[in-house]
Structure formats: structure tokens, C-alpha cells
Amino acid sequence: QKEVEQDPGPLSVPEGAIVSLNCTYSNSAFQYFMWYRQYSRKGPELLMYTYSSGNKEDGRFTAQVDKSSKYISLFIRDSQPSDSATYLCAMNFRNSGYSTLTFGKGTMLLVSP
């Protein structure tokens, strides 16, 4: 079992829809949870990150972490065609010393006008 699971999609929605993107993970030590957005033929860019459980909102984007279920979500309200991209979740933990990120494989989102 991979440490981080993410449905590859594609997820197709009409403009204005609410989008829910999700990841599950197996390592309960993960503390920091990130969402990256990657446009076609570009590098990933950080959207937002959260620490431990709870919600974090940034404009139309809300990140949610449920550590008890080992489940994280990214919600996009009023989705736009410009939101069409691949969304990757990533996470890391600290146990003294340096750490590397563990990435999900990404979910492709297509928002049609």
C-alpha cells in the first residue's frame, strides 16, 4: 500500500461547481499537509498547507484535514476553467532532523465553461 493514495481522475465538472479533491494516507506521523497545483507542462506550485487537523481557507479554496480518518480534502468553490489542472497532495512529518515530502499521484481536474 502506498503511503498516500489519490484518485487520478480525470474529474470533469461544469463551471461554477463545487469541487472536492481528496487524499488518504497510512502514516499517522504525518503532521503537515499541502496541496500543489500543476498546470499542463509546468512545475507544481504550492496552493496552501495546513498543520495537523482542521480547516484552512484561502479565497475559493479550503483545505481540510481529518487526522483521525487519515483523510485530507481540498474544496474549490465556484470553480473556473482556469482551475483546470492536476492537483497533488503532499505531506511530511518531523521526527528530528530533515524530512522529505511524500506526494500523491495527483488528480486531474477539468472545468468546462
Place this chain on the structure above:
Amino acid sequence: IAGITQAPTSQILAAGRRMTLRCTQDMRHNAMYWYRQDLGLGLRLIHYSNTAGTTGKGEVPDGYSVSRANTDDFPLTLASAVPSQTSVYFCASSEQGFTGANVLTFGAGSRLTVL
């Protein structure tokens, strides 16, 4: 604009040839990384460097080598390219500390085809 510069953007290479992908950052981040991204496999870490002068192996290091002579540069070398190394390669950097999230900044990628 601060960020990461990768070169070349795209390259077609004959099998058996040596190739170096270049990566330079101007953010003075202490840590740098090389990932490859393949359809269905996601991002996989090849090598990393937490500080200048040190390197470490990631998930898929075989066939690749790196060096970190200074803070800004982190080249990735394929000593003898094979077709399975056809991929998109991303360099990334972060201000890696002992606490907090490890937030990576990525370059635009180098698309490599080995024939």
C-alpha cells in the same frame, strides 16, 4: 523573478549518451531535490541535498548522480542514458529546517526523451 531555472527545457538523447540536467536557484534555499514525473507513477524523488556539500538518495536513484558544490546549483547527471529514463524531470528547493512544513518550490521541468 526569484525561483528555479532548469536547462535544457527539452532534449532528445541517444541511449548510452551522458547527459547533465542543470538546476539553479536564487532563493538561497538550503535544500534541493530532483524528481521525475511519469504518467501513472506521479512524482518520485531521485536525489536530494539538505545542504551544500551533502547529498542523499531518494526513491529511484539508480542511473543518476548529483553534486552540490554550492548553495545555488544542483546538477543531475545520467552517466549512460537508457530509454526507461525518458521522463519529465523537476528540480525543487526548500528552506529546510528542523521544524515546520517542508514547502518546495519547483522549476518548470526538463523533458527528456531517450531513444
